[in-house]
Amino acid sequence: MFRSSVGFVLIFLCAMASTDNALALVKDTGLRTGQPGAGGPINGLNTFELALFNEGKARVEALETTCETCVSVLSGGPTGESPLLATRTSATGLNARFNADQCIACHSQPTIGGAGGFLIPNPKEGGNRVAENPLFDLIPHRFGQGNKVPTFIQQYGPIRIARFVKNPDGTPDGRIYPLFTIVGRSDDKTIPQCNAQLLPQPNFESELKKGNIVFRIPLPLFGLGLIEAIPDAEILMRHRASAAYRMQNGISGVPNGSVSYRFGWKAQHKALERFTNASDDFAPQMKKIDPKCVGPNTHVAQELLNAAAFEAPSADFINPLVLLATSFMRYLDAPLPAPMSSLAQRGKTLFGTGPEQPGIGCVACHTAQMNTADKVSTAALQNQTVNLYSDLLLHRMGSSLADNISQGQAKGDMFRTPPLWGLGQRRFFLHDGRTDDLLQAIEAHAAPAGNGYPASEANAVITRFKLLPPADQQAILSFLRAL
Ligand code: HEC
Ligand code: HEC
Structure with a gap:
């Protein structure tokens, strides 16, 4: 008894020491300043679509x-x-x-269409x-x-x-x-x-x-037309492609009923206009x-x-607001990442770029890329690469993130992997906005089984993150702030 509790205390102290160490050396540099790199219409809209975008923008401001x-x-x-x-x-x-x-009371960081x-x-x-x-x-x-x-x-x-x-x-x-x-x-x-x-x-x-x-907290509206234009089959194909890696790491990922449900913190919404509705x-x-x-x-x-x-x-x-807000969101372009420093480049590799190069495994849920359909009613949304950093699926995230709210098939501990594009210019993180610090947002992914919920699917990946030398952890933060 005695020996095991001494052992426990020692392990506990070591864990404390290494966390302190990491905390001291690794730091989220905070909100990226400079141009928003977001808020405009997607390239290639026709005159009619552009007019709808502009009118929709006026309505979401009103x-x-x-x-x-x-x-x-x-x-x-x-x-x-x-x-x-x-x-x-x-x-x-x-x-x-x-x-x-007004919509933009909750959707204007860093510019109209953003989150919070x-x-x-x-x-x-x-x-x-x-x-x-x-x-x-x-x-x-x-x-x-x-x-x-x-x-x-x-x-x-945060706006809550x-x-x-x-x-x-x-x-x-x-x-x-x-x-x-x-x-x-x-x-x-x-x-x-x-x-x-x-x-x-x-x-x-x-x-x-x-x-x-x-x-x-609010989600950003940037690039939602692109996300809407990703075919269901593409989401499923990307998920299958990472199956072996996910299996080894205890990561699953399920749709909220059907993969067309892809909007909202719990993927509880299907179509864009439904969300506005x-x-x-x-x-x-x-x-x-x-x-x-x-x-x-x-x-x-x-x-x-x-x-x-x-x-x-x-x-x-x-309703006109619903219709026009939908046009605004559908034609609103994705956020543009900042040029990546060599540190950020290194972070990108560590984060993982796909099943062939999974890094420490963040990419197993935060899928780097998907493609839109080759036939979409808006030509500008066809055959586009979507650098969303999300699989658009639900994961069991453990008892510390759980909000005990069920929506459709999403249980109290399940959340959709949020797209990370535009993250560098977001103020608050996680579904409830509990932190404005990326390091804490990452660490909050991990949780043992508890409160009737299984352990977080992200545990293996977050353990690997914590074992990285501080310089590598910093590289990942740097990558995220460039998004
Ligand atoms: C009081 C703040 C608030 C206002 C006002 C607001 N939203 Fe939101 N919005 C939110 C929150 C919070 C969420 C996340 C909700 C969730 O998933 O449970 C959200 C999510 C969304 C999403 C889903 C985004 C995604 O990536 O899945 C869309 C679309 C959206 N809002 C559009 C609008 C439109 C259009 C208006 C105006 C008609 C509007 N919102 C007004 C707070 C707001
Ligand atoms: C098992 C799937 C999974 C893995 C692995 C994973 N994430 Fe996440 N991530 C999520 C989910 C789900 C959320 C939303 C949780 C919530 O809001 O409660 C999230 C949220 C985030 C957020 C906050 C985004 C926002 O919009 O507030 C960041 C940043 C993030 N993840 C980065 C990472 C990094 C870096 C890694 C690798 C070290 C990683 N994630 C690994 C599923 C995952």
């Missing part, structure tokens, strides 16, 4: 409101202001409960304020709204949407609970009797205390909303923004 008369400036109008300051409005519709009132991002809280104060998490002050208080901001929304922290894991009776919940409400809006005269008693914010703090909330999650909540809080456009809104990004689609619903 502020959504709750009544027709709340429209102050038409979307796409020649207002000349910075689109990031978001003063244009449109009355496509905002829900009575919402997370944000910081905005100037009040356009009128522009010069005096530094850009911050728009969910911290700008959006909850826009137009006089008196929302209480949950403590998990921090000034310089919240799900409750369980219902009060212990049955699984998993739905998104929008953070904010329209109560107090000064621009909407159609709902004068709506107030916080009729439309309360959920009690996020008590759910937080109970450990019943989990988070998701409705949410069954919201329907039951909408029915409970008091009519005094439902303006002329609020009905429409349940299919939009706040519901937007998120769950399984409900009935067919065609």
Whole structure:
């Protein structure tokens, strides 16, 4: 007993020492500065497609409101202001409960179409304020709204949407609970009797205390048309090609039902427009909303923004924002990597480039490359190489990443390998944005079996990463920051 516990302590100390060592020597250099290298349309679009891209871009920038008369400036109008300051409005519709009132509030890092991002809280104060998490002050208080901001929304922290894991009776919940409400809006005269008693914010703090909330951060929209244009057979073929290597390393990888489900942190969505579209999650909540809080456009809104990004689609619903946002995303080009230093080149080799040259094995899940179909309705998306760094499949990632939310075939510990392109200019990592440090994001991949979940599929690869000399670990970080 005694000897084995001494042995354990020694091993523990050694492990501590080597981690300290690595921590001291290996450092994520942080957000890559310079040109975004993203945000434009894919090359080769025809005039019609380009027009749709531009109109779609204007729509994803526009502020959504709750009544027709709340429209102050038409979307796409020649207002000349910075689109990031978001003063244009449109009355496509905002829900009575919402997370944000424009797509780009959550999709603008490092430029429109990205993931997350910081905005100037009040356009009128522009010069005096530094850009911050728009969910911290700008959006909850826009137009006089008196929302209480949950403590998990921090000034310089990630944009987060919240799900409750369980219902009060212990049955699984998993739905998104929008953070904010329209109560107090000064621009909407159609709902004068709506107030916080009729439309309360959920009690996020008590759910937080109970450990019943989990988070998701936004995903980037760059290159989604390319990802959409990858044929199912290509995804399966790439997966088969790495079968022998994956088997040796305990890595599986499964689709969420079918490989056409490839969008979202859990590959829970099939088509791009579906992601922009409705949410069954919201329907039951909408029915409970008091009519005094439902303006002329609020009905429409349940299919939009706040519901937007998120769950399984409900009935067919065609809306101009949905159509045009889809065109914007479909034609939005992939992010361009920075020129690679020799260190980054070395990191690329260590990361692995494919089944023939697997490096330490990151590439076993983060598939470096796929090709689009040779026939796609948009010619510019045909026969393209997609350097996405993802297999677009789900993996069991162990108990420390698990969010205990099931979506389709994706269990509580399963996540889609996120594409790593554009990573160098992303602020926060992992599905819940728990870190802004790449080294921690990598180390978080590993977990032993626990909490009813098997060990992480990434364990063997992450062990190999940790055994690399610091200079090699640094090379991998350098490669990732060049993406
Ligand atoms: C409140 C913040 C927020 C707003 C507003 C928002 N999104 Fe998102 N978006 C997210 C989050 C969070 C995810 C990841 C959700 C998940 O996978 O569970 C996401 C994911 C997506 C994805 C999937 C990307 C991928 O790679 O799989 C698409 C497409 C998308 N959003 C489009 C839109 C569009 C279009 C709008 C405006 C109509 C919009 N979003 C508004 C937060 C937001
Ligand atoms: C078993 C499959 C697997 C392996 C092997 C793997 N990853 Fe991942 N990786 C994932 C999944 C799944 C996620 C998302 C986890 C989450 O968000 O909870 C992820 C997330 C990431 C992220 C954060 C991306 C983001 O958008 O937030 C980085 C960076 C990353 N991986 C790098 C690596 C590196 C470097 C290696 C090799 C040392 C590696 N991964 C090996 C599956 C894998």
